[in-house]
Amino acid sequence: MTILTTATGAPVADNQNSRTAGARGPVLLEDFHLLEKLQHFNRERIPERVVHAKGSGAYGVLEVTHDITQYTCASPFAQIGKKTEMFARFSTVGGEKGSADTDRDPRGFALKFYTEQGNWDLVGNNTPVFFLRDGIKFPDFIHTQKRDPKTNLKSPTMMFDFWSQSPESLHQVTTLFSDRGLPDGYRHMHGFGSHTYSLINASGERVWVKWHFLTLQGIRNLAPADAARIAGTDPDYAQRDLFNAIENGDFPRWRVCIQVMTEAQATQTPFNPFDLTKVWPHGDFPLIDVGTMTLNRNPQNYFAEVEQAAFSPSAIIPGLGFSPDKMLQARLFAYHDAHLYRVGTNYQALPVNRAHVPVNTYQRDGSMRFDGNFGGEPNYEPNRYAQAPKQDPRFAETPLAVDGYADRFDHRAGNDDYTQAGDLFRLMSDDQQTLLINNLVGAMGSVPQDIQLRQIEHFRRADPRYGDRIAEGLGLKTSVAA
Structure with a gap:
């Protein structure tokens, strides 16, 4: 006993x-x-995440099937057949921890790879773009997705008031209110690193990269009526679906691909390649196969392994790097800082977050230090001890040239926020366009008319039919909306 x-x-x-x-x-x-x-x-109960509070997680493996060593010397891609253990967390964005899995919302797609050179976190979404291109607006945007400070209710007026005055959001709004705004669980959706990152090869050459994770289960989405019904009958629908699939040996898999852009090409694109509201056209930058990602093991304890899992794009390894993406630059600070507050200063030492290689640092003490705290080893550097950790210039990143005046540049000036959103609308079938229009009309019905008119003008600038059909659905004259 x-x-x-x-x-x-x-x-x-x-x-x-x-x-x-x-x-x-x-x-x-x-x-x-x-x-x-x-x-x-x-x-x-530790504080829930400010965003991505409701989520599910699983362990798996990244397996390399194609050679990309011409682009990167990162250890997971050293050779074909290489396998790297990893952990994935999927989530809704705006809802609280008890919210429904089937709400219309982007889905977080966060991955942690336990490599021989430390952890690599790729923190993205199920959409290749986002509502913003500058992180200074992120708190404002998230406030609109939460609850009205007076009524404590979700408010379409708050959302569309913000979006209608932030035209860079149009591409993501079009995606969100399309059929892909209601994915059928987590197994049937694509994932994207979303941001522009960089790859650096053994010769120190840098290219820009977009990461894509394409579901091999096939895209599957929910009809709005089904999503609403499931929200009321099984709010943990996506959690149940993912857990049961893995438990039954039906391991979900994704095809891992990249898009690559040279530094020279980045100076010639008609759009800013570091703009999170833009995609790179596949015709110009085709997908390059890398490997597969398979989720094959469920956590044994949700709190320890999913709730305490902490991801940050600042977790990077040699051969991988960042970019001038303004949203990425903001997230490099914000995510790590959020985990320090929510989980604690030693969150990286928790089992689910701990690197699978020795960690040698001079960081000491702090709340909940649950290991030996490096015993009597020195806690400062430089020092006289030959065996103490030392810096190694071999891992220095290739310098990135920057120039220009330091200022608060208007990110909307001269920026085309409409072409790609219009292209997306025109790519949709008639049925998909009708669903998009109906979803937006339903969401905007209670919004004050001045906001409706302002938002309709954005839709019309993307594609006249896009705006006209929404105006008609809202009972507004197209000429007034124009």
Whole structure:
């Protein structure tokens, strides 16, 4: 028999009854087992994520099937057949932890690869673009996706007020209200690194890269009525679907691809290649196969392995790098900082976040330091100890040339926020266009007319039929909207 103990290991004789002064008397303060249970219970919930609060996770493997060493010397891609253990977390964005998995929302697509040179986190979405191109607007945008500070209700007025004054959002809004705004679980959706990153090869040559994870289960989306029904009957639908598939041996898989752009090409594109609201045309920058990603193992404890999982695009390894993407630059700070607040300063040492290679750092102490804290080793550098960790110039990243004046440049000036959104609309079938229009009309129905008119003008600039059909659906004259 396994003996029940307190958190300090003392055997527990009675876990059914509090210690009292007599059978009917008051509970005694000395009942440390009762106090410990209540105190721990009061602290069982760490703050939920500000965004991506509702999510599911699983372990898996990245397997390389094609040679990309001409682009990168990163260890996971060193040779064909190489396998790297990894962990994935999928999520909705705006909802609270108890919200429904089938809400209309982008889906987070966060990946952690445990490589021989440390952890590499790729933190993206199920869409290749986003609502913003400058991180200074991120808090404002997320506030519109949360609850009205007066009514504590979700507010379409807040959302469309912001979007209608942020035309760079149009591409993502079109995606969100299309059929792909309601993916059928997590297994039947694509994933994207979304941002522009960089690859660096053994010769120190840099290229820009977009990461794509294409579901091999096939794209499958929910009809709005089905999504609403499931939200009321099985709000954990996507969690259940992912967990049961893996438990039954039906391991979900994704085809891993990249798009590559040289530094010279980046100076010649008609759009800013570091703009998160833009895609790179596949005709100009075709997909290059890299490998497959397979999820094959469920977590044993949701809190320890999914709720405490922490991803940040700042987790990078040699051969991989960043870009001048303004949203990416903001996330490099914000994600790590969020984990320091939510989980604690030693979050990277938790089992799900811990690198699978030795970690040698001079960081010490902090709340919940649960290892040996590096014992008596020195906690400063430089030092006189030959065996203490030292920097290694071999891993220096190739310099990136930057120039120009430091200023707050208007990211909307001279930027085309309409062509790609219009192209997406024109790519849709008639049925997909009709679904998009109906979804937007339904969402905008309660929005004040001045906001409706402003947003319709954006739709019309993307494609006149796009705006005209929404105006008609809202009972507004097209000429007024124009």
